[in-house]
Amino acid sequence: xxxxxxxxxxxxxxxxxxxxxxxxxxxxxxxxxxxxxxxxxxxxxxxxxxxxxxxxxxxxxxxxxxxxxxxxxxxxxxxxxxxxxxxxxxxxxxxxxxxxxxxxxxxxxxxxxxxxxxxxxxxxxxxxxxxxxxxxxxxxxxxxxxxxxxxxxxxxxxxxxxxxxxxxxxxxxxxxxxxxxxxxxxxxxxxxxxxxxxxxxxxxxxxxxxxxxxxxxxxxxxxxxxxxxxxxxxxxxxxxxxxxxxxxxxxxxxxxxxxxxxxxxxxxxxxxxxxxxxxxxxxxxxxxxxxxxxxxxxxxxxxxxxxxxxxxxxxxxxxxxxxxxxxxxxxxxxxxxxxxxxxxxxxxxxxxxxxxxxxxxxxxxxxxxxxxxxxxxxxxxxxxxxxxxxxxxxxxxxxxxxxxxxxxxxxxxxxxxxxxxxxxxxxxxxxxxxxxxxxxxxxxxxxxxxxxxxxxxxxxxxxxxxxxxxxxxxxxxxxxxxxxxxxxxxxxxxxx
Numbered sequence: 001x002x003x004x005x006x007x008x009x010x011x012x013x014x015x016x017x018x019x020x021x022x023x024x025x026x027x028x029x030x031x032x033x034x035x036x037x038x039x040x041x042x043x044x045x046x047x048x049x050x051x052x053x054x055x056x057x058x059x060x061x062x063x064x065x066x067x068x069x070x071x072x073x074x075x076x077x078x079x080x081x082x083x084x085x086x087x088x089x090x091x092x093x094x095x096x097x098x099x100x101x102x103x104x105x106x107x108x109x110x111x112x113x114x115x116x117x118x119x120x121x122x123x124x125x126x127x128x129x130x131x132x133x134x135x136x137x138x139x140x141x142x143x144x145x146x147x148x149x150x151x152x153x154x155x156x157x158x159x160x161x162x163x164x165x166x167x168x169x170x171x172x173x174x175x176x177x178x179x180x181x182x183x184x185x186x187x188x189x190x191x192x193x194x195x196x197x198x199x200x201x202x203x204x205x206x207x208x209x210x211x212x213x214x215x216x217x218x219x220x221x222x223x224x225x226x227x228x229x230x231x232x233x234x235x236x237x238x239x240x241x242x243x244x245x246x247x248x249x250x251x252x253x254x255x256x257x258x259x260x261x262x263x264x265x266x267x268x269x270x271x272x273x274x275x276x277x278x279x280x281x282x283x284x285x286x287x288x289x290x291x292x293x294x295x296x297x298x299x300x301x302x303x304x305x306x307x308x309x310x311x312x313x314x315x316x317x318x319x320x321x322x323x324x325x326x327x328x329x330x331x332x333x334x335x336x337x338x339x340x341x342x343x344x345x346x347x348x349x350x351x352x353x354x355x356x357x358x359x360x361x362x363x364x365x366x367x368x369x370x371x372x373x374x375x376x377x378x379x380x381x382x383x384x385x386x387x388x389x390x391x392x393x394x395x396x397x398x399x400x401x402x403x404x405x406x407x408x409x410x411x412x413x414x415x416x417x418x419x420x421x422x423x424x425x426x427x428x429x430x431x432x433x434x435x436x437x438x439x440x441x442x443x444x445x446x447x448x449x450x451x452x453x454x455x456x457x458x459x460x461x462x463x464x465x466x467x468x469x470x471x472x473x474x475x476x477x478x479x480x481x482x483x484x485x486x487x488x489x490x491x492x493x494x495x496x
Contacts, residue, residue: 001434001436002433003060004061004251005053005061005248009053010049011059012427013282015053016257016283017045017046018085018421019290019301020289023424024042024302026125026173027123028168030168031378031391033082041287044079049155050063050079054286064381066432066467068087068432069088069428071470072470073465073466073467073468074478085418087435088251090343091410091462092407093407094407095395096378096395098166098167100373101191101411102166103115104373106190114390116163117163117164117165117171117174118161118162119162119163119171121160121162124220126308128303136307137256137259137308139306146200147495150304151307160388162390164380164389165390166415167379168380169197172419173305173419174304176319177304181238182326184323188412189230189443192405193223195361195362197335197360197405198335199221201458202478203221203455206335210346211455220452226329226333226350229329230330232445233441236325237321237322237437238321242312242322245314250390255424256309258301261279261289261300264279264284265299283423303424315433316428319327319419320416320417320434322416322428322438324435325439326413326442328439328442328443328446329445331409331461332446332460332477334405347359347360347403375400376397378390379392379393442481447490449477450480455477457476460477463475
């Protein structure tokens with residue numbers, strides 16, 4: 001991984017501004033992001049601070065357009081309520097912020113996985129008072145003595161009473177606090193298998209390929225293979241990112257930085273307790289910081305979890321590395337780009353010729369050919385007596401038709417990575433660089449498969465990062481070698 005932004009840098013201060021806004025907007029339903037006036041204020045302020053950070057080339061870890069923020073390489077895109085808190089990954093900008101892979105029940109053999117969850121209680125933020133914050137820094141535990149894995153579990157009062165699909169930033173933070181790490185991608189694999197997603201053209205068992213007429217993929221290059229692989233790469237991702245965390249970078253958590261901002265500006269026990277750490281002065285005077293101070297009487301970062309952050313360094317991010325690895329193998333195993341280089345649609349289009357038809361279907365019953373998968377935007381019904389109950393509003397057909405499998409998989413990776421930031425435990429750059437780390441790891445594992453399997457498959461996918469024209473790079477893996485835009489970048493050891 002490249003160096004992390006410096007503690008005293010413009011980039012870290014800009015990222016903190018975004019995190020303050022994430023905390024302030026945790027309970028705004030995603031279906032209201034485009035109309036909420038505070039979201040518009042946040043987008044304007046975050047864009048101006050990100051622009052300063054992108055230009056701060058004196059910091060080797062500064063924000064990079066095309067990697068860390070929306071836009072092509074070298075140019076920060078305009079931020080709006082629509083793309084606020086997004087990463088700018090290919091196809092991710094289309095439709096609602098939440099991936100469609102989060103918004104439906106899943107066929108798990110003859111059983112179903114219900115993706116609704118019991119949300120955290122609205123307006124409940126933690127570690128906003130200095131004694132509680134300091135106790136958490138010293139012990140890694142909340143006021144009830146619970147460590148991070150048991151955060152919020154001391155009382156039913158920390159939860160709403162009605163289950164719903166992920167509908168707010170706080171809901172995303174809830175999911176990534178308790179998920180099984182590879183969970184979202186295992187579920188996505190099940191949805192694509194049941195939805196009729198095609199194998200990548202480099203899979204010889206795929207439609208019209210050399211083994212298709214007489215043989216089917218199964219333990220190799222089939223359903224059991226991808227379900228096992230999407231789990232296996234998660235464990236390897238954790239190992240490589242833990243080396244980055246502990247042996248290379250040792251970056252502080254946003255919650256700790258919030259303590260520095262608080263003490264520099266407000267002090268401990270009054271102005272005599274201030275300490276001049278050297279943070280940019282404006283980090284405590286932004287609109288976001290002023291609103292946090294108004295609500296909580298401090299500049300500590302309001303946390304979604306009672307115990308605050310995990311007790312290991314921030315950079316890289318475990319969840320984001322796992323997301324990068326798992327989503328990459330899904331994009332490589334299934335056809336996400338057609339033979340003409342066009343992203344495959346998410347919704348099956350029955351008007352196209354059967355030979356050309358692509359996209360996902362769903363079946364409400366265990367029989368029949370199924371119907372085109374539906375697409376939704378999630379929200380919250382605020383009206384009594386349904387307060388806090390989730391709602392799914394169908395997307396207009398014109399929007400649903402623009403969704404792609406690649407985009408929704410990229411969006412899934414973004415959701416999990418940035419969900420950690422919405423909880424207050426990670427910086428944006430923790431997430432973006434870790435997605436790339438996971439992507440590189442997955443590419444090496446896929447390269448092994450191209451030499452280990454008798455079928456000698458070829459894998460292709462497009463990168464998370466963007467070039468100067470805004471397009472991602474094309475990756476092709478064959479015979480143990482990895483090519484990016486047709487340039488050899490890696491020769492896998494197992495094929496030498």
